[in-house]
Amino acid sequence: MSRIDFWYSIGSTYTFLTVMRLPRWAEDNGVEVAWMPFDVRAIMKAQQNIPFAGKPKKSAYMWRDIERRAAKYGLHAELPAPYPISDLSLANQVALLGMQDGWGEAFTQTLYRMWFNEATDAGTETALSEALFRVQQDPLPVLARARDMADALAEQTARAETLGVFGSPSFVVGGELFWGDDRLEDALSWSKVGHVT
Amino acid sequence: MSRIDFWYSIGSTYTFLTVMRLPRWAEDNGVEVAWMPFDVRAIMKAQQNIPFAGKPKKSAYMWRDIERRAAKYGLHAELPAPYPISDLSLANQVALLGMQDGWGEAFTQTLYRMWFNEATDAGTETALSEALFRVQQDPLPVLARARDMADALAEQTARAETLGVFGSPSFVVGGELFWGDDRLEDALSWSKVGHVT
Numbered sequence: 001m002s003r004i005d006f007w008y009s010i011g012s013t014y015t016f017l018t019v020m021r022l023p024r025w026a027e028d029n030g031v032e033v034a035w036m037p038f039d040v041r042a043i044m045k046a047q048q049n050i051p052f053a054g055k056p057k058k059s060a061y062m063w064r065d066i067e068r069r070a071a072k073y074g075l076h077a078e079l080p081a082p083y084p085i086s087d088l089s090l091a092n093q094v095a096l097l098g099m100q101d102g103w104g105e106a107f108t109q110t111l112y113r114m115w116f117n118e119a120t121d122a123g124t125e126t127a128l129s130e131a132l133f134r135v136q137q138d139p140l141p142v143l144a145r146a147r148d149m150a151d152a153l154a155e156q157t158a159r160a161e162t163l164g165v166f167g168s169p170s171f172v173v174g175g176e177l178f179w180g181d182d183r184l185e186d187a188l189s190w191s192k193v194g195h196v197t
Numbered sequence: 198m199s200r201i202d203f204w205y206s207i208g209s210t211y212t213f214l215t216v217m218r219l220p221r222w223a224e225d226n227g228v229e230v231a232w233m234p235f236d237v238r239a240i241m242k243a244q245q246n247i248p249f250a251g252k253p254k255k256s257a258y259m260w261r262d263i264e265r266r267a268a269k270y271g272l273h274a275e276l277p278a279p280y281p282i283s284d285l286s287l288a289n290q291v292a293l294l295g296m297q298d299g300w301g302e303a304f305t306q307t308l309y310r311m312w313f314n315e316a317t318d319a320g321t322e323t324a325l326s327e328a329l330f331r332v333q334q335d336p337l338p339v340l341a342r343a344r345d346m347a348d349a350l351a352e353q354t355a356r357a358e359t360l361g362v363f364g365s366p367s368f369v370v371g372g373e374l375f376w377g378d379d380r381l382e383d384a385l386s387w388s389k390v391g392h393v394t
Binding site: 047049058069072166190196 | 244245246251252254255257258261262265266268269361363364374375376379380383387392393394
């Protein structure tokens with residue numbers, strides 16, 4: 001079976017589209033997807049890559065583009081969602097822990113749903129606790145364990161950087177990098193036939 | 198017939214894909230496209246939007262992404278092409294003049310071909326002269342007239358800004374803005390059915 005590594009950070013807006021459509025999409029296309037949380041904000045800071053802050057026209061376009069594409073995918077979204085979220089690190093540490101434990105995808109989808117459907121700042125501990133509760137995880141012990149995942153997230157982030165990843169969502173297929181929800185089909189094509197169709 | 202306004206600047210890399218595939222695409226899809234040169238660099242400076250300068254990882258990705266997509270569209274490209282080009286203003290003034298005179302599309306395609314296939318800096322007067330010569334225009338008088346088009350290009354750029362345009366290529370369909378060669382199909386869908394399919 002083809003395999004795609006899905007590098008993502010909770011806190012990225014366009015990643016909403018991928019997170020919500022990916023499980024069904026992977027099944028429909030017969031492809032295995034590994035979810036890889038990392039800290040995109042750390043990479044962006046290091047690379048002085050500031051996509052939206054202080055850019056009102058580009059930001060307005062981003063929300064409109066997401067709105068149109070969400071409708072295309074049949075996804076509900078109340079836009080604009082709170083942005084930027086207050087903190088990325090702990091949210092992605094929880095997601096990384098969840099990938100080890102087996103509830104990471106459900107947690108990520110639930111948190112994005114709270115962020116994009118319920119206008120919740122997805123970076124607060126309150127939001128993380130609520131999302132954990134909704135995926136039937138006990139918030140207090142999980143958050144305690146997630147706080148110890150800072151080094152593990154930094155290692156994942158370093159791995160992402162080595163692969164050339166500079167934004168979220170990104171897809172890696174056998175060393176080939178694709179950036180953006182709108183490149184998911186290119187990544188699939190690459191995984192099947194080694195070029196973009 | 199549906200109508201799409203194609204806002205573009207010579208100097209934009211991704212615009213290569215659109216410029217080269219657009220005439221055939223428009224015919225295949227039964228859509229009328231108006232080519233609208235403007236000065237994207239002026240807007241980007243004003244909005245402090247710096248997509249690639251000083252961002253080596255993102256730049257490397259950009260060239261690779263263009264290479265894959267050019268192959269998808271059957272377009273030849275020698276990459277990376279010289280970037281950034283030395284000057285945008287006069288090139289786009291010539292293109293704007295060409296749109297009035299009827300040779301603007303051919304000129305734009307020819308100049309992009311020189312830039313992306315022959316490693317020519319598309320911003321020099323030598324390159325503009327050669328491109329004009331290749332589309333059977335007399336370079337000296339055309340360049341003289343184009344030098345007087347600075348105000349006209351600034352007006353077009355102001356129009357683009359009013360529409361929310363912040364990058365090239367952009368597509369406008371009845372007030373709806375789409376940014377990026379990869380949104381051309383979304384713009385088409387919008388022009389036909391009023392949503393993205």
